Amino acid sequence: MQTFSSQRSRADEPALWLGTSWKMTKTIGEALAYVEQLLTVDIPSGMQVFVLPAHTALFAVANALPQDSPVLLGAQDAHWARDGAATGEVSMRMVRDAGASIVELGHSERRAAFGETDERIAWKVRAAVDSGLLPLVCVGESHEIRVAGGARDFVASQVAAALSGLNPTEVARAMVAYEPVWAIGEHGRAATLPEVTPVLDSIHEVASALSSTGRLRAVLYGGSVDADNISELVTADGVDGVFVGRAAWDAAGMRRLIEIAAQARRLPGT
Numbered sequence: 001m002q003t004f005s006s007q008r009s010r011a012d013e014p015a016l017w018l019g020t021s022w023k024m025t026k027t028i029g030e031a032l033a034y035v036e037q038l039l040t041v042d043i044p045s046g047m048q049v050f051v052l053p054a055h056t057a058l059f060a061v062a063n064a065l066p067q068d069s070p071v072l073l074g075a076q077d078a079h080w081a082r083d084g085a086a087t088g089e090v091s092m093r094m095v096r097d098a099g100a101s102i103v104e105l106g107h108s109e110r111r112a113a114f115g116e117t118d119e120r121i122a123w124k125v126r127a128a129v130d131s132g133l134l135p136l137v138c139v140g141e142s143h144e145i146r147v148a149g150g151a152r153d154f155v156a157s158q159v160a161a162a163l164s165g166l167n168p169t170e171v172a173r174a175m176v177a178y179e180p181v182w183a184i185g186e187h188g189r190a191a192t193l194p195e196v197t198p199v200l201d202s203i204h205e206v207a208s209a210l211s212s213t214g215r216l217r218a219v220l221y222g223g224s225v226d227a228d229n230i231s232e233l234v235t236a237d238g239v240d241g242v243f244v245g246r247a248a249w250d251a252a253g254m255r256r257l258i259e260i261a262a263q264a265r266r267l268p269g270t
């Protein structure tokens with residue numbers, strides 16, 4: 001199994017992040033078959049790939065990844081408490097123990113369907129950092145907020161709330177994924193760059209006020225990312241990478257995205 005330090009050495013400052021959440025799509029066997037194929041892909045140095053299986057597959061995937069793997073492993077959520085009576089939940093310590101080094105927090109599906117509030121997400125971000133996990137905070141406005149012209153302010157306030165329990169050095173190590181709710185999933189519509197970049201700017205403005213370095217570890221974009229739009233997204237100002245759902249749910253799709261993104265960014269070896 002990978003250790004955190006072996007994973008972290010590659011994740012320090014990659015030029016480009018490319019990650020996928022498999023959401024609720026894979027059994028352990030399916031997750032292992034995916035990883036076996038992914039490990040045959042030539043991932044260029046400068047690109048940090050990560051996968052977020054369901055909790056049930058974390059330990060098996062962690063064991064399938066070699067020590068020096070270019071693929072980081074993460075969980076899709078975890079509870080803020082260290083332990084206790086929280087039936088059905090898993091803690092940060094538990095996902096860390098199962099091999100995760102990243103934890104996704106505040107995805108819009110969880111905000112909409114599982115009672116995630118900005119306050120809870122801030123607790124989770126704090127707990128993630130305390131457990132040595134790299135928090136990946138998802139933020140994004142609804143269609144209604146977008147139409148009303150409030151996307152920048154809404155997303156900035158989500159970011160500020162999520163990071164409110166961290167000190168400036170910890171903020172500098174956190175990651176944020178901007179994922180407009182209206183752009184996610186099978187009913188989503190791919191966003192255009194003019195729709196995305198002002199909101200990314202607002203995230204960077206929050207980071208410059210809160211972070212010891214003036215920036216976050218990475219700001220990713222997510223929502224209907226696919227082989228057609230990934231080049232434009234990974235070369236856009238203010239985008240350190242992309243966070244993908246459906247287009248990366250099979251390993252062939254992920255391979256294609258890795259290849260296209262690497263070429264678009266002209267990473268070494270491509």
Ligand code: PGA
Nearest residue numbers: 184185223224244245246
């Ligand atoms: P999608 O999902 O790529 O399938 O739109 C993105 C996400 O939910 O992160």
